[in-house]
Amino acid sequence: MGANMLRWAQAALSRRSLLLGGGAATIGATTICSSKTVAQEGHGNHVIAAEAQSAAAAPTHQSAHGAMITVGTVDNERNGFDPTRLLTDWHTGTLTDLPDGRKLRTFEITAEDKEIEIAPGVMFPAWTYNGRVPGPALRATEGERLRIVFRNYGSHPHSMHFHGIHSARMDGVPGAGVIAPGDEFVYEFDAKPFGCHLYHCHSLPLARHLHKGMYGLFVIDPDPERHPDHVNVAKSRLYGSPENAEWQEIAMIMNAFDTNFDGENEFYACNTIAHCYAKEPIRIEKGRPVRIYLVNVTEFDPINSFHLHGNFFDYFDQGTTLTPTLRMVDLIMQCQAQRGILEFTYRNHEAGHYMFHAHQSEFTELGWMGMFDVVETLS
Amino acid sequence: MNENPRSFAPVSTAAPGPRHLLWLVLPMIVLIAAVLWLLQVDPLRGFSNGAPPVENLAVERTVLDEGGLRLQLRAGGSEPMTIAQVQVDAAYWQFRQEPSGPISRGETAWMAIPFPWVLGEAHKVTFVTNTGATFDHEIPVAVPTPKVSGSGLVSQAILGAFVGILPVAIGLLCYPALRGAGRNTMAFLLAMTVGLLAFLLVDTIIEALDFASQSAAVFQGSVMVVLIAAVSFLALVAIGRRRGSPTGLALATYIAIGIGLHNFGEGLAIGAAFAAGAAGLGTFLVLGFTLHNITEGIGIAVPILNIRPKVVHFLGLALLAGGPAVFGIWLGSLAVAPHWTAIALAIGAGAIAQVIVEVTALVARGHEGRGDYTQILNPAAYGGIVAGLALMYATAMLVKI
Numbered sequence: 001m002g003a004n005m006l007r008w009a010q011a012a013l014s015r016r017s018l019l020l021g022g023g024a025a026t027i028g029a030t031t032i033c034s035s036k037t038v039a040q041e042g043h044g045n046h047v048i049a050a051e052a053q054s055a056a057a058a059p060t061h062q063s064a065h066g067a068m069i070t071v072g073t074v075d076n077e078r079n080g081f082d083p084t085r086l087l088t089d090w091h092t093g094t095l096t097d098l099p100d101g102r103k104l105r106t107f108e109i110t111a112e113d114k115e116i117e118i119a120p121g122v123m124f125p126a127w128t129y130n131g132r133v134p135g136p137a138l139r140a141t142e143g144e145r146l147r148i149v150f151r152n153y154g155s156h157p158h159s160m161h162f163h164g165i166h167s168a169r170m171d172g173v174p175g176a177g178v179i180a181p182g183d184e185f186v187y188e189f190d191a192k193p194f195g196c197h198l199y200h201c202h203s204l205p206l207a208r209h210l211h212k213g214m215y216g217l218f219v220i221d222p223d224p225e226r227h228p229d230h231v232n233v234a235k236s237r238l239y240g241s242p243e244n245a246e247w248q249e250i251a252m253i254m255n256a257f258d259t260n261f262d263g264e265n266e267f268y269a270c271n272t273i274a275h276c277y278a279k280e281p282i283r284i285e286k287g288r289p290v291r292i293y294l295v296n297v298t299e300f301d302p303i304n305s306f307h308l309h310g311n312f313f314d315y316f317d318q319g320t321t322l323t324p325t326l327r328m329v330d331l332i333m334q335c336q337a338q339r340g341i342l343e344f345t346y347r348n349h350e351a352g353h354y355m356f357h358a359h360q361s362e363f364t365e366l367g368w369m370g371m372f373d374v375v376e377t378l379s
Numbered sequence: 380m381n382e383n384p385r386s387f388a389p390v391s392t393a394a395p396g397p398r399h400l401l402w403l404v405l406p407m408i409v410l411i412a413a414v415l416w417l418l419q420v421d422p423l424r425g426f427s428n429g430a431p432p433v434e435n436l437a438v439e440r441t442v443l444d445e446g447g448l449r450l451q452l453r454a455g456g457s458e459p460m461t462i463a464q465v466q467v468d469a470a471y472w473q474f475r476q477e478p479s480g481p482i483s484r485g486e487t488a489w490m491a492i493p494f495p496w497v498l499g500e501a502h503k504v505t506f507v508t509n510t511g512a513t514f515d516h517e518i519p520v521a522v523p524t525p526k527v528s529g530s531g532l533v534s535q536a537i538l539g540a541f542v543g544i545l546p547v548a549i550g551l552l553c554y555p556a557l558r559g560a561g562r563n564t565m566a567f568l569l570a571m572t573v574g575l576l577a578f579l580l581v582d583t584i585i586e587a588l589d590f591a592s593q594s595a596a597v598f599q600g601s602v603m604v605v606l607i608a609a610v611s612f613l614a615l616v617a618i619g620r621r622r623g624s625p626t627g628l629a630l631a632t633y634i635a636i637g638i639g640l641h642n643f644g645e646g647l648a649i650g651a652a653f654a655a656g657a658a659g660l661g662t663f664l665v666l667g668f669t670l671h672n673i674t675e676g677i678g679i680a681v682p683i684l685n686i687r688p689k690v691v692h693f694l695g696l697a698l699l700a701g702g703p704a705v706f707g708i709w710l711g712s713l714a715v716a717p718h719w720t721a722i723a724l725a726i727g728a729g730a731i732a733q734v735i736v737e738v739t740a741l742v743a744r745g746h747e748g749r750g751d752y753t754q755i756l757n758p759a760a761y762g763g764i765v766a767g768l769a770l771m772y773a774t775a776m777l778v779k780i
Contacts, residue, residue: 067473067493070464119471121463121509259511266466266507274471365470 068365070275072120079116081132083276087250090219090239091136098145105140105191106147111158111201111214118257119267119274119367126213127154127201133272134253134297135199135216139239142194142223148187152179158209159185161202162218163337165192173202194222194237196293196319196339198253211258211299213272217251217339219293222322230322237291237322248284249291254306254334254358254368256298265300268358268368277370281353284346287377292342293319296334304368306342307331307359313344331359346374432458436506436514437595439487439716441654442524447493450504450516451716453595454482466505467494485597496521524654525712535650535708542668543642543704547635548697549669550676557677557684563759565684569742570760572634572678573735574767579675580731583641584608586648587724594718603718604725611729619733624740628692630682633737635699637730638675642700644724646707647715654714667777674770675700682741 076082093107112131118124129135140146152158157180161172166189169176179185201214224234224241235243255272256265267274284290296304307330314324315332319341326332332340346354357369417423435455442449448467454460459481465474475491482488496502502518525531560568584604591600615633619625625633679696711720742760 068470069473070471071473072463119464119507121461122507122511123509124511257511259507260513262513266511266513362469366466367471 069278070119070367073279074117074120074273074276079132080114083271083273084280084282086132086134086137086271087252087282089137090139090251092139092239095144103141103144104147105144106149107136107138108149109136109151109160111150111152111154113154116213116272118259118269118272122259122267124213124257124259127156127158127209128213129160129216133213134255135214137217137219137251137293138199139217139219139221140191141221141238142191142226144191146187146189146191149184150177150179150187151184152181154181156181156209157203158201158214159203160187160199162187162189162199163197164189164218164220166190171202172199174204178203191220193320194220196295196316196341198295198297198337198339200297200337207299210297211256213255215253215255215295215297217253217293217295219251219319227322233322246288247291248288250282250293252292252294254294254296254298254304256301256363256366256368258300263300265298266366268298268363268366270368270370274367275369281371281373284372284374285377286346286349286351286374289343289345289347290372293339294334294342295339296336298336298363301360301363303333303335303360304363305331305333305359307357308342308344309355310349311344311346311354313342316341316343346372349374351375431510431512432456434460434508434510434512434514435596436460436508437593438504438514438516439595439718440714441516441518442714443496443518443521444523444526447491448496448502448504448518449492450490451487452482452490452506453487453597453716454484455596456484459483461509462488462490462506463509464507465490465492466503466507467492468502469505485595498522524714527713531712532709535712536705539646539705539708540701542672543646544697544701546669546672547638547676547679547701548693550673550678551680551693551697553677554680554684554693557680560684565681566742566757566759567763567766568677568681568684569738570763571767571770572681572763573738573742574764574769575674575678575771576634576637576731576735576738576767577764578768578771579638579641580728580735583644583724583728583731587644587721587728590648590717590721590724594716594721598718600718600721604721604728607722607725608729608732611726612732613729615730615733616736619737624744625737626682626741627686628683628688630734630737630741631679631688631696632699633730634679634682634734635696637727637734638679638700639703640723640730641727643703643707644720644727646704646709647711647720647723648707650708650711650713651715651717651720652711653708654712667774670777671771671774674767674774678767682738 091107093105096104096106098104109129110131112128114126114128114131115123116126116128116133118126118133126133138148148160148162150160157178159172159174159178161177162170166187170187170189171177172187177185177187197218197220199216199218201209203209219239221238222234224231224238227234232243235241236247238244239249252270253272254268254270256268258264259266269275270277292306294306298304309330312328312330315326315329316322317325317338317340319339324343325340332342334340351374354372354374355369356372357364433456437453437455438450439453440449440451452462461481462474462476464471466472472492472494477489477491479488490506492504494502496518498521500521502521504516504518506514506516508514525535557564557568587604587608588601591598591604594600615636619629619633676697679700683692707723
């Protein structure tokens with residue numbers, strides 16, 4: 001017999017029509033696969049998934065995604081940051097008075113090379129702000145003078161390019177604030193406009209500097225005195241006010257990592273670590289409203305999205321308004337560097353695990369999904 | 380002038396004794412010292428430029444069953460490799476590695492992934508290592524990997540019989556018709572055998588190299604194929620010529636062995652293709668293969684045209700040449716690693732080369748009773764070779780997709 005038989009057989013591999021013609025190799029397949037189909041209908045109840053889980057006695061919230069999840073845990077201590085702590089870790093800098101009566105807020109940021117574990121067992125040679133990805137979530141109040149002292153301890157030229165209103169000299173692009181390793185630069189501008197913004201490195205090549213981890217949240221809270229029509233809303237947004245304390249505020253950055261540098265991401269996440277909030281759900285008290293500051297910095301894919309399960313939310317695109325730009329939605333899209341504020345409540349819900357994820361299934365399945373653990377409010 | 384190397388004085392006139400072997404200690408000491416120095420002093424550290432280690436991974440076996448996917452990996456990195464995560468169709472899945480931990484260079488490990496694969500559809504498995512490197516493995520058509528079962532063995536045996544044993548038997552049935560062959564016809568038929576064997580040789584070598592390229596890098600696939608074919612060729616020539624060049628029944632037996640070894644490799648390959656998802660083999664195609672392989676039977680019959688073999692000889696020859704196809708398909712359907720298929724095909728190639736040499740020698744002897752190779756390409760012989768090649772090539776068209 002010639003090799004032609006083999007070639008024929010191999011050609012048939014890519015031709016499903018031939019396969020459906022039946023044959024010896026399909027014997028026994030039907031029963032196996034029909035049982036799988038049944039199992040697939042109840043999401044999270046794969047027969048085999050259940051087998052895999054029973055041994056490990058996985059927590060109940062993990063049964064929602066069955067066996068489809070990364071294996072193991074990330075060493076947060078070695079990374080130097082914990083994704084759960086990142087959610088509420090706002091950097092407010094130091095506040096001093098200026099001679100003209102205004103406030104001066106000063107931040108100190110360093111660029112550092114650092115190898116981080118972006119998924120269990122997977123190391124990524126990151127470029128970071130202050131040794132973490134995403135960089136520190138900076139928070140200021142509308143009208144303040146901001147001074148950001150930036151030092152480059154990395155191996156490449158870096159900068160901080162703020163999305164905000166400032167002069168060309170302070171833009172953080174080549175020739176205006178991109179500094180060589182070992183150098184220092186001070187960015188100075190007024191905090192405006194209020195909203196949910198971001199900063200990122202604007203060295204070239206841009207894609208490489210962004211996707212290696214150089215980005216962070218930059219939130220400017222509205223000054224209630226400047227918004228007499230929406231004083232209460234502005235007060236609730238003002239970090240540290242009694243009205244703001246009622247809210248459960250969360251900082252989330254949708255990012256991704258191309259670990260083999262082929263121009264496509266291997267891992268997607270919210271706050272860097274794939275599946276971190278699936279394995280450690282975010283605790284939400286059902287009596288208190290939730291506000292998410294959400295930024296998309298995913299490189300290589302033009303858009304990312306956020307979908308909330310079992311609930312709807314109001315959305316403030318870029319956070320520059322005090323009234324929602326979208327009302328009653330359960331899904332929003334963000335292009336690269338787009339951001340916004342999500343407001344919702346679980347006040348009238350049962351307690352339980354509520355999923356959130358990108359509604360690009362591929363992103364979800366490659367790590368960008370998590371859970372809210374909604375619990376009764378303790379008085 | 381001592382130009383003739385035979386007149387060089389021997390290196391030593393003393394009889395080699397066991398004491399000479401003691402000198403082997405010296406090179407051993409030098410080697411061990413060099414290794415220790417390299418490990419202790421690390422003089423090559425100047426070459427470490429911060430680049431990650433070289434990683435290489437080959438998937439040797441793929442098994443699909445009701446538990447999901449099981450894949451056998453062989454690592455070929457410069458350092459032991461750690462599989463950190465596993466994707467199936469761009470989604471991370473739980474997996475169990477056996478044995479767990481880093482996989483050393485040349486070592487294998489099984490990965491079990493509880494993935495609900497879909498019958499008849501394609502899946503892609505991606506292994507992500509701790510450095511973030513990825514290795515893809517395609518499952519072109521997902522079908523359950525055949526298991527050893529009575530009915531499965533029987534249907535595979537029937538397939539093997541139709542494409543391996545039956546055509547050889549039909550070819551051998553031409554024996555009575557060919558018996559009256561004259562000298563020129565005989566030369567033509569022997570040359571035709573050479574032609575068909577040459578077709579098989581080229582076919583087998585190309586296929587062996589194809590499988591070799593799928594095997595893990597540590598096996599150096601193409602070098603392995605060439606060396607094994609050469610060793611197999613030399614071994615069979617040496618065995619075959621213990622009592623002079625084989626003729627008659629002995630030569631027919633060697634042709635049958637060569638074709639049989641080739642068919643075993645083919646069977647492995649076809650079995651592997653079925654394990655990997657090819658199915659729906661049409662009746663027409665099976666008949667095409669039968670037709671294509673009848674020529675092989677005629678080739679086996681030619682050397683015994685001038686003697687009177689018994690019926691049992693014909694039976695034996697048919698089983699020897701065609702039977703291995705059945706065993707090949709049985710083994711191959713259990714998803715054997717590609718390097719084993721390459722090795723089997725390479726042995727077959729060596730065996731075919733051997734019978735080409737022996738049949739050619741017989742053709743040459745046909746002229747004036749001595750091995751005059753200058754006369755080998757008379758019109759009858761040349762026509763025979765071309766006819767053999769053309770017959771194989773043309774019948775191959777029947778089954779070419």
